[in-house]
Amino acid sequence: MSELIIEPARTALVVIDLQVRIVGMDVGPHAGADVVRRSARLADAFRAAGGTVVVVRAERPGVAEQPPGSGLVAEIAPRDGDLAVTKHTWNAFHRTGLHERLDERGIGALVLSGLVTNAGVESTARAASDHDYDLVFPEDAMSGFDAAAHRFAVERIFPLLGTVTTTDAVLAALG
Template sequence: MSYKIAENAALIIVDFQKAIDDSRWERRNNPDAEGNAARLLEAWRAAGRPVLHVQHLSTEPDSPYRPAQPGCDFKDLLAPGPGEIVVQKRTNNAFIDTGLEATLRGFGIGEVVIAGVLLHNSVDATVRMAGNLGFRTWLVEDATASIDLTDLDGRLWSAEDVHALSLAQLNGEYASVVRTEPFLAALQTLVADGAPA
């Protein structure tokens, strides 16, 4: 499949911090999420496209995402590089009280590509807001992950089911859901051809 990607589409990486490996979380799916996000990051850097890293600073006393704890640090594989913007948030939505929208508008960016964790939490909230604010939004399904969840009736839903349902809810209305490999192939082909991706 061929994708038409804006030349200045921004890559937004949400909450890929060490806290996601804390043992308090339920079982997660997609162990390749970080690797796929790193491939996106490498491609964006190579093309000189804008990259923004979202860092969650929890206000909950026992959260592994609380500032000044090791879990708050970015994963080494996805740590911000020189000139890349870090957006710090205190809610699950990267647009709330962060200046993210103003930053994107200020750079004339109307298109975003989103990866990160957790899909059914901060990624979902950020994707929905991006879509509602009028940004053309791509969600890279295998560069994000979900965890097992128990519903209000006590039924356990696997991380795979949670992931699939979250993607189905977001696709089309809020974002275009894509996979890393064909998305990067389209990006690289367009760049190699000398055409704006």
């Protein structure tokens, strides 16, 4: 296996749907709180290395008010320099301007984390692949509707799209 190399200036961390109600769901194999903790560690490291952090949140379209718990968990709230994206479909690229905003920053690679692996994360990964991004998947910084669904995505789908690794490997690659 080749060494993971991450160039902070051309790589963005995309943190998907770490909203109170989603983090509180019964997911597997990693608890929502663990996904938040690992994603926050990644976000801090990306910021420190001069990388871009994209914080994605989902809103249900066509409703007057979003369900309770639709706000982001505090640990993932966007900071100065981060990109904030509100999506109305499963993937973070559809009608959000995300690709254009990343392109303006010279971003050609993405590290994806968040919830849930086999919905928002996978849908965003497929769209990112269609836009020719190099993709990295720290599998312990995401979780599925259940462990089997997570395993299927990280063992069968994500290797076709990019590199499956761990949070610690991404942190090491950032230096």
